[in-house]
Amino acid sequence: MLGEFEDESSSSGGELTPTRKNNSHPQNAQQNPSILSSLRSVLIVLSTALICFAAARNSITWHCQRFWGASGDFWQAQWDKFLDTVGEDPFYLWVYGTFILSFGVYWLFGGIYTFMDMTNKPAAIRRYKIQPGTNEPVDNRKLLKVIWYVLLNQVVVGIPSSMLMYWAMKWRGYPALRELPTFHWVLYELAVHILTEEAAFYYSHRFLHSRYLYKYIHKQHHEWTAPIAVTAIYCNPIEHIFSNLLPPFLGVFIMGSHVATAWLWFTLAILSTLNAHSGYHLPFFPSPEAHDFHHLKFNNCFGVLGVLDRLHGTDTSFRQTRAYVRHIMMLSFIPPREAFPEPNTCKHKLGKR
Structure with missing residues (x-):
């Protein structure tokens, strides 16, 4: 340290001012290569990752295209066989086909629950x-009442609604x-x-x-404060039309969907509402x-x-409960x-005391 002060004083007229100027060059020389080396490593890693991602993406896309193509050919062949068997009358497919499918899915999976x-x-x-x-086991008299109203909605309300759906799709145009x-x-x-x-x-x-x-209308559905699966369409017929049938159909009408796409969508919608009313939070099922x-x-x-x-903001109370934490x-x-x-x-109360 004394050597640094003496050298600086001799060159500046005896004034003692500390400096490390002579030692700064080696440090900068060491830091710059270190930064460049780090940047080079980062660029190499990133470029390698991008190349691998691009290669994987192309490979995945290729395999998916082959899968979709093969799967599409398979389902098209099955669809052709189905039409060869039942015929190609759009009225029967949209009306009776939709009824049979929705009725079968509802009672097959609803029956298990x-x-x-x-x-x-x-x-x-x-x-x-x-x-x-709750409902362990379910009251049989209440269950029979539910089954009666569900069948009423499915047959007496559902079939005429399917006819209206067909006429709407015919006017809209379908593929x-x-x-x-x-x-x-x-x-x-x-x-x-x-x-x-x-x-x-x-x-x-x-x-x-x-x-x-x-x-006058919705209270019937809320008789079940702890619902079971088949209460999904236990409701007033007016509610069934405007809240159960119309919302799933609107997207089909807007998109002018193929009848097979509509059937797939109606199946998913029925399974969803059965699960939502089931009273069971099963693993690997939507909450x-x-x-x-x-x-x-x-x-x-x-x-x-x-x-x-x-x-x-109509879930504020729900988000303050433990049920919201379990909603996954x-x-x-x-x-x-x-x-x-x-x-x-x-x-908690004992702790307060």
């Missing part, structure tokens, strides 16, 4: 009850029956159907909760917690996806109530 509700078997499934202790749409187009249409149903169901459902309509909470409290969670509920698809076999148990309020 109903068996579980009536017998409490398998016992392990009861661990996934959203409201434990030729023989040629199935591509998978990519089906996926696009399904996205439109889902979004359209979300809007139509949310606003029609919320309207049914108005004081003018709830008592029904929000709609179950709606039946319990009446004034929250009017939609299907929850998007419009968040936008309009469970990717393990741990029951949601065990994975996310209710807080122990007794301990």
Whole structure:
């Protein structure tokens, strides 16, 4: 240190001012190569990753194209066989085909849930009850009443509604029956159907909760504060038309969908509503917690996806509950109530004392 002060003083007229000028060059020389080396390494890693991503993307795209093509050929062949068997009358396909499909899907999967509700078997499934202790087993008299109204809605209301649907599609125009749409187009249409149903169901459902309509129309559906699967369309016929049938059909009408696409969409919609009303939060199934909470409290969670509920603030109470924490698809076999148990309020109160 003294050497540095002496050298600087001799060159500046004896004034002592510390400096490390002579030592700064080696440090800068060492830092610059280090930064350049790091940048070079980062660029090499990024460029390698991009090349690998591009190669993988091309490979995945190629395999997907082959899969879609092969799968498309398979389903087209099956569709041709189906039409060769049942005929190509669009009226029969849109009306009776839609009725048979929706009726069969509803009671096949709804029947499985109903068996579980009536017998409490398998016992392990009861661990996934959203409201434990309810409908264990279900009251048979109440169940028969539900079945009667559901059959009434499906036959007396459903078939004439399917006829109106066919005439609307005939006026709108629909694609030729023989040629199935591509998978990519089906996926696009399904996205439109889902979004359209979300809007139509949310606003029609919320309207049914108005004081003018709830008592006379929608109250019947809310007799079940702990719903079971087959109560999905247990409702007044007017509600069934405007809240259960019309919202799923709107997207089909807007897009001018192929009848096969409509059938696929109606199947998914039926499975969704059966699950939402089932009272079970099963692993690997979409969470029904929000709609179950709606039946319990009446004034929250009017939609299907929850998007419009968040936008309009009609899920505020739900988001303050433990049910909201459990409102996820469970990717393990741990029951949601065990994975996310209710807080122990007794301990909290004792702590306050």
